Amino acid sequence: MSLLRYLKRYSSEIILASFLVPALVLLLIFQLIPTIWTIWFSFTDMALIGKKLIHPSFIGLKNYVDMLNDSIFWQSMKVTFEYCLASLVLRFILGLLAALYLTSKMFRGKTILAAIFLLPYIIPGAIHPYVWISMLDTRYGTLNRILLFFGLTPQSWVYKRAMESVVMINSWAGYALAMLILSSAITSIPKEFYEVADIYGASRWQKFSKITLPLIKYPVILSLVLIFKEDIDDFTYVYMFTEGGPHYRTELLSLYAYHKAFAYFELGYGCAVGVIIAIIVFVLTLAQLKLGGV
Amino acid sequence: MSDVLKKISEPTLRVVGYVVLVVMCMYILTPLLWLLLTAFDPEGGPYLKLPKSITLDNFVMLFIGKPIKGRAGAAHPFYMNVWLKNSFFIASVVLVIIIITASMAAYALSRLDFTGKSLLMTFILLIGFMPSMAKILPLFKLCLMFGFIDNLFGVAVVIASSLLPTQIWILKGFFDSIPRELEEQAWVCGCGYLSTLMRVVLPVAGPGIAVIALLSFLGAWGSFTIPLILIRSEDLYPVSLGIASVFIHNPGEIGLAVDYGPLCALSIVYALPSLAIYYLTRKYLMQIKVGKMEVR
Known part of the structure; x- marks a missing residue:
């Protein structure tokens, strides 16, 4: 009887809560279960070929202990840190700049600008690598020809400056994410705030730092979190361009996990590296959200 | 004082703004220029160059699934x-x-x-x-x-x-x-x-x-x-x-063997x-x- 009364009292809340069900079911089946399996695999010596695929044996923390003594693992940890930091800064600053161009009253041609800014993000990712091959080739690449035109020394982008070129491609392809989130946040700020600021004679910088930035704090943190997640997860550009070379200088952690699992067939070890990446993402995301007070 | 500062800073800001804008647009558009030019070039390669003549053959070839007569390359069928x-x-x-x-x-x-x-x-x-x-x-x-x-x-x-x-x-x-x-x-x-x-x-x-x-x-x-x-x-x-498989079907790795058009x-x-x-x-x-x- 009391259950029935309880149901009646909270019936609207229960209907609303049931709206969560379809999304949660999808997430549980196709995201959580594979994740848990991955954690389980990381404690086994599962291999991609042979009978270890069907009958792996539990080996405890051996994969993780091996990792501590694995110099390539530490190398790729360092590389990943550099890559993510450089991409995060570039993608965020480019995105914020683009968002300001799209929202400021100072510049004309917003429609065309928005279309240009969004082009790399709209074009499907499978095309990006081929487009950039023509750009970064050492002898006939467009970038080196531009450098020569301005009297600068051409660089061996794909080999000697592998990390710089990968970061360049990644920020080219991905800055628009921050731009989308930030520009719609900036447009949603009421105009009255700026009108009041104008009455008091606030400068452009004051308006930006005292009104715009505090009000878009939540979207800023959201875009930082999303950018970081994409960067640490995605290895398409490294994979297509350098295969982690030369000398593991662009071997990102995610690529290392892939190589361990699919090139060396040590699936258990690959899953363990994947778990490490997940832990890094977990900790840094929580820290970012905590700092933002979200 | 602040009025003077405002008068100086406003045009400068605008100029700096436009310079940064042009650099950004170049960064965004230059790689895509190659894609656009090569698609209409009867003999396009992996590097940026102005086409000598413009053709729609590349697009036609995609949909009929076989190379057009007199055109070299495109050994693979497209679906x-x-x-x-x-x-x-x-x-x-x-x-x-x-x-x-x-x-x-x-x-x-x-x-x-x-x-x-x-x-x-x-x-x-x-x-x-x-x-x-x-x-x-x-x-x-x-x-x-x-x-x-x-x-x-x-x-x-x-x-x-x-x-x-x-x-x-x-x-x-x-x-x-x-x-x-x-x-x-x-x-x-x-x-x-x-x-x-x-x-x-x-x-x-x-x-x-x-x-x-x-x-x-x-x-x-x-x-x-x-x-x-x-x-x-x-x-x-x-x-x-499909795009990836075009490269797999071609002999050799990503490079000159691919028909870029x-x-x-x-x-x-x-x-x-x-x-x-x-x-x-x-x-x-x-x-x-x-x-x-x-x-x-």
Whole structure:
């Protein structure tokens, strides 16, 4: 009887809560279960070929202990840190700049600008690598020809400056994410705030730092979190361009996990590296959200 | 004093602004220039050059599936139209799934207050954060159980689940900024939760829906890793796998052996629907309106 009364009292809340069900079911089946399996695999010596695929044996923390003594693992940890930091800064600053161009009253041609800014993000990712091959080739690449035109020394982008070129491609392809989130946040700020600021004679910088930035704090943190997640997860550009070379200088952690699992067939070890990446993402995301007070 | 400073700084700022803008546009557009020129060039190569003559042969070749007489190269057949149909099917199923599930979930998360709500939000965010490469083998096993291998609908469901967390978060932000008074009036008039969501909240949240529609369409249309694991037979390839398979069918690695003309034409046709979707939703991308907004 009391259950029935309880149901009646909270019936609207229960209907609303049931709206969560379809999304949660999808997430549980196709995201959580594979994740848990991955954690389980990381404690086994599962291999991609042979009978270890069907009958792996539990080996405890051996994969993780091996990792501590694995110099390539530490190398790729360092590389990943550099890559993510450089991409995060570039993608965020480019995105914020683009968002300001799209929202400021100072510049004309917003429609065309928005279309240009969004082009790399709209074009499907499978095309990006081929487009950039023509750009970064050492002898006939467009970038080196531009450098020569301005009297600068051409660089061996794909080999000697592998990390710089990968970061360049990644920020080219991905800055628009921050731009989308930030520009719609900036447009949603009421105009009255700026009108009041104008009455008091606030400068452009004051308006930006005292009104715009505090009000878009939540979207800023959201875009930082999303950018970081994409960067640490995605290895398409490294994979297509350098295969982690030369000398593991662009071997990102995610690529290392892939190589361990699919090139060396040590699936258990690959899953363990994947778990490490997940832990890094977990900790840094929580820290970012905590700092933002979200 | 500040007036003087303002007078000096305003034109300078404008000039600096335009210089930065031009550099940014060059960074964005130069790589794409090659794609555009090579697609119309009868003898396009991997490097940027002005075509001597302009032709539509590359586009024609894609759809008839065999090389045109008198043209060298293009030894591989293209199943362009089949690939396009597959990609389109996947993207539209993902779009429908995401708009329905994400808007319901985001609405509930925005309007319900319960203990552990922020925990659930964090959980939803983190659940999508497991690196996709580490999930491949478990995902493959799971899809084998569901019969999702070589199944375009299954691929769409898996892609939708991987895009869902981000979309819920973005949409919740939009719903949070819609005043509750709006719905309270709807309830007074006797609307249930679902009809409130459909008739009152969704129309007002138009920009938010448009943003997640664009993002999820782009994610599904361009997705590569998940189809790579789940699709075996060539006539079920989406375009992304198709472009990659052009390179696999060619002898040698990525380089001069590839016939770049049809490839660039394929890439341009592949990019067109994304551009169209952007064109249709662009109004909503940059502007959010609705009376007074509570900005966080």
